[in-house]
Amino acid sequence: MALVSIRDLTVSLPPGADRALAVEDVALEIGRKEIVCIVGESGSGKSVTAHAVLGLLPRGVRAERGSILFDGTDLLKETQDAMRRRRGCDIAMIFQDPMAALNPVMAIGRQISEQIRTHRTISEHEALEQAKGLLEEMGLRDVAGLLKAYPHQLSGGQRQRVMIAMALSLSPRLLIADEPTTALDVTTQAQILKLIKRLQEAREMSVLLITHDFGVVADMADRVAVMRHGRVLESGAANEVLSNPAHSYTRALIAAVPRGEGRLAPPSDMRPLVQVTGLTKRFRRGGLFSRSQATVAVDGISLTLSRGETLGVVGESGSGKSTLARCVIRLLDPEAGTITLDGADIAHMRESALRPLRRRIQMVFQDPFSSLNPRQTVGDILIAGPRAFGEDTKKARSQAADMLRLVGLNPQTIDRLPHEFSGGQRQRIGLARALMLKPEVLIADEPVSALDVTVQAQVLKLLDDVRRQMNLAMLFITHDMRVAAQICHRVMVMRHGKVVEEGPTHDIFNTPSSDYTKALLAAIPGHGLL
Amino acid sequence: MGFVRRFLARPTTVVGLGVFLLIVAIALGAPLIFARGPFSIVGMPLLPPGAPGLLAGSDVLGRDMAVGLAYGARISLLVGITSTFGAVGIGVLFGAIAGYYGGVIDDLLMRVTEFFQIIPSFVLLMVLVAFLQPSLTSTVIGIALISWPQVARVVRGEFLSLRSREFVQAARVLGMRDMAIIFTQILPNALPPIVVVSSMMVGTAILTESALSFLGLGDPNLLSWGSMIGGSRSAMWVAWWTTVLPGLAVMITVLALNFIGDGLNDALNRRRRR
Numbered sequence: 001m002a003l004v005s006i007r008d009l010t011v012s013l014p015p016g017a018d019r020a021l022a023v024e025d026v027a028l029e030i031g032r033k034e035i036v037c038i039v040g041e042s043g044s045g046k047s048v049t050a051h052a053v054l055g056l057l058p059r060g061v062r063a064e065r066g067s068i069l070f071d072g073t074d075l076l077k078e079t080q081d082a083m084r085r086r087r088g089c090d091i092a093m094i095f096q097d098p099m100a101a102l103n104p105v106m107a108i109g110r111q112i113s114e115q116i117r118t119h120r121t122i123s124e125h126e127a128l129e130q131a132k133g134l135l136e137e138m139g140l141r142d143v144a145g146l147l148k149a150y151p152h153q154l155s156g157g158q159r160q161r162v163m164i165a166m167a168l169s170l171s172p173r174l175l176i177a178d179e180p181t182t183a184l185d186v187t188t189q190a191q192i193l194k195l196i197k198r199l200q201e202a203r204e205m206s207v208l209l210i211t212h213d214f215g216v217v218a219d220m221a222d223r224v225a226v227m228r229h230g231r232v233l234e235s236g237a238a239n240e241v242l243s244n245p246a247h248s249y250t251r252a253l254i255a256a257v258p259r260g261e262g263r264l265a266p267p268s269d270m271r272p273l274v275q276v277t278g279l280t281k282r283f284r285r286g287g288l289f290s291r292s293q294a295t296v297a298v299d300g301i302s303l304t305l306s307r308g309e310t311l312g313v314v315g316e317s318g319s320g321k322s323t324l325a326r327c328v329i330r331l332l333d334p335e336a337g338t339i340t341l342d343g344a345d346i347a348h349m350r351e352s353a354l355r356p357l358r359r360r361i362q363m364v365f366q367d368p369f370s371s372l373n374p375r376q377t378v379g380d381i382l383i384a385g386p387r388a389f390g391e392d393t394k395k396a397r398s399q400a401a402d403m404l405r406l407v408g409l410n411p412q413t414i415d416r417l418p419h420e421f422s423g424g425q426r427q428r429i430g431l432a433r434a435l436m437l438k439p440e441v442l443i444a445d446e447p448v449s450a451l452d453v454t455v456q457a458q459v460l461k462l463l464d465d466v467r468r469q470m471n472l473a474m475l476f477i478t479h480d481m482r483v484a485a486q487i488c489h490r491v492m493v494m495r496h497g498k499v500v501e502e503g504p505t506h507d508i509f510n511t512p513s514s515d516y517t518k519a520l521l522a523a524i525p526g527h528g529l530l
Numbered sequence: 531m532g533f534v535r536r537f538l539a540r541p542t543t544v545v546g547l548g549v550f551l552l553i554v555a556i557a558l559g560a561p562l563i564f565a566r567g568p569f570s571i572v573g574m575p576l577l578p579p580g581a582p583g584l585l586a587g588s589d590v591l592g593r594d595m596a597v598g599l600a601y602g603a604r605i606s607l608l609v610g611i612t613s614t615f616g617a618v619g620i621g622v623l624f625g626a627i628a629g630y631y632g633g634v635i636d637d638l639l640m641r642v643t644e645f646f647q648i649i650p651s652f653v654l655l656m657v658l659v660a661f662l663q664p665s666l667t668s669t670v671i672g673i674a675l676i677s678w679p680q681v682a683r684v685v686r687g688e689f690l691s692l693r694s695r696e697f698v699q700a701a702r703v704l705g706m707r708d709m710a711i712i713f714t715q716i717l718p719n720a721l722p723p724i725v726v727v728s729s730m731m732v733g734t735a736i737l738t739e740s741a742l743s744f745l746g747l748g749d750p751n752l753l754s755w756g757s758m759i760g761g762s763r764s765a766m767w768v769a770w771w772t773t774v775l776p777g778l779a780v781m782i783t784v785l786a787l788n789f790i791g792d793g794l795n796d797a798l799n800r801r802r803r804r
Contacts (some may be wrong), residue, residue, distance in 0.1 A: 331699050358705035371696035375718045384714075385704035433700065 014060035040227035041452035055083035092167035098159035109147030157188035185316035190523035215526025279337035299497035312488030320497035362434035366446040368426035372418040424455035537797035546789025557603035605754035616674030621681025629689025688720035722798035733787035
């Protein structure tokens with residue numbers, strides 16, 4: 001018999017939500033010693049399902065029908081108190097953002113020992129010994145020091161390992177992991193996934209893994225359920241679903257996973273439009289009364305970019321890729337080096353001299369929510385650029401309508417506010433804003449990393465179409481090698497502010513020369529399986 | 531309208547708004563209802579409320595308390611609202627520039643702000659008003675000068691967090707000028723806390739004006755709630771209404787403004803949770 005069997009689970013949302021039911025008639029089995037993945041995009045109901053198993057549905061969200069049998073007992077019929085005893089003991093959970101899940105003012109050792117002592121009557125000392133053993137099992141080094149450390153002193157990967165250690169401290173039979181690696185770098189993600197798999201085998205537990213990434217499914221899952229709009233569309237053995245998806249949506253999801261082919265033909269005109277040499281940017285911390293410390297974010301970077309060409313800058317967090325982008329567009333002032341745009345050095349130009357050149361180099365931002373002014377209509381957002389260059393409002397508005405059409409939005413939506421649009425549509429508005437000034441260079445800073453995978457594919461295609469139509473030179477910043485492979489002619493890999501490797505996309509993917517690039521490629525989830 | 535419904539969600543806000551509008555109506559209508567003015571003597575001094583023709587009794591000089599309260603509302607509201615406008619004007623300018631530019635400019639402007647914050651503000655106010663000669667104008671200027679640092683702090687905080695938002699960076703990339711970014715991009719997003727702080731500040735200004743007038747530093751040609759209390763304090767033990775009624779008027783007005791402020795806070799700050 002399966003460890004968990006969910007039958008006809010229907011969960012209602014409070015009145016006024018965008019739909020009545022969060023999930024409807026969900027059926028799912030989690031066998032013993034099995035990893036089951038729930039895959040879906042945002043709003044699919046995958047997290048609600050997981051939280052229902054834990055009995056942790058948000059206020060106003062209620063399970064209406066169905067049952068969740070855990071080893072024969074229906075969890076939906078358990079009392080609050082019985083569920084509290086089960087959490088941590090029988091069923092444990094790890095979250096997407098370990099920083100938010102850890103107590104920032106309590107040392108790691110105490111957090112773990114407190115968790116153990118909530119459920120077991122043992123001494124503080126014994127609990128700490130157990131905590132030490134657990135952290136060692138997670139593959140962490142310098143455990144004695146870690147026990148005394150606070151969450152902010154740890155790296156993202158270390159924090160997630162601590163979270164897993166806490167979750168496993170009472171040897172639960174089911175571990176629920178809600179997007180446990182989404183906030184992590186790709187190499188760290190690979191390590192954490194490997195760790196979860198190893199622990200699952202060693203401890204013979206079941207894992208319910210929630211993800212949006214079919215690559216992760218390919219690496220991890222024994223069985224998989226695909227969810228959309230609160231329903232399970234398809235479920236079955238992972239290799240079967242992957243190789244022979246029955247539902248068209250599953251096929252679309254799998255097809256939307258970027259493959260890393262890198263077959264874009266290089267542009268015909270290879271005269272450099274942007275040339276960066278020896279660009280350096282340091283950040284100083286501390287002020288008037290404390291000694292300042294400097295970190296070198298960008299360390300002597302050089303690059304060239306031609307019309308019609310996309311150069312991908314790939315790196316993990318802290319590699320300096322975003323700082324590089326912000327220096328090139330002069331949102332930050334570089335310390336040393338030159339940035340020539342069509343012959344003019346803009347690296348150290350004064351803002352007043354730079355302003356006329358600004359229209360030639362534009363940017364698309366990462367966050368679809370904070371990149372649009374929430375109090376301005378789409379029309380006002382789009383005409384801000386032309387208005388700053390003294391263009392007539394009426395003319396700018398008609399251009400804005402055309403631009404909305406170009407990016408695939410209905411021009412009738414011109415008087416709406418940003419919150420009425422979805423994440424993908426907002427990124428289209430952000431792109432339209434950048435294109436309003438008819439730029440020659442477009443800098444895209446992680447433009448698709450906050451989007452669902454099917455939306456991601458659409459926006460990438462739009463970027464590439466626009467690049468072709470307007471003969472743009474594009475500097476494309478991303479942490480995702482697969483995304484870079486889809487859209488870039490050349491790729492530059494960055495680490496610790498320096499260039500590790502640079503070359504045509506195809507070469508970087510097939511014959512990488514540096515160990516770091518090889519490690520990045522090997523860490524791609526679903527590597528080789530998809 | 532989601533905003534109106536959220537604003538009126540608390541019963542206290544509805545009460546506060548009702549009371550405030552009533553006070554405004556009394557203040558505006560005072561010269562029409564009581565054409566003879568607050569200083570005219572109408573009968574024996576210290577008549578209790580309810581004496582013939584005297585709804586709120588008479589004061590130490592035999593003036594009608596009800597007329598005094600109605601005219602006092604004019605002064606209180608005028609001082610409260612104009613000095614708040616002044617304080618918000620200075621505070622927004624200082625806070626916006628300090629928060630947007632940061633660095634040395636921020637340090638400099640914040641030191642000036644702190645200079646005003648570390649001096650006991652009421653003492654500063656008394657010195658200012660005495661120096662400028664007690665008058666309505668000097669009261670308003672004085673109160674504005676001691677209240678603006680609070681606004682500047684709030685605005686600076688909002689600007690510090692908003693300036694790093696991507697839409698502000700996008701505006702810079704589009705070639706917009708700093709002043710245009712500050713006033714068209716950031717300020718509209720910083721308005722909710724400014725509105726909330728200002729509504730509370732009107733109440734504080736009314737209290738401060740009363741305290742000044744009580745001490746005899748108000749405009750000698752105008753009757754305000756504070757000067758009514760101050761002028762009657764010798765009669766406090768024999769005629770309670772001469773001090774309690776203007777005191778209640780101050781309290782009710784300030785309470786109403788605080789209720790409105792709470793309601794605005796709920797209504798305006800909800801959508802900012804994102």
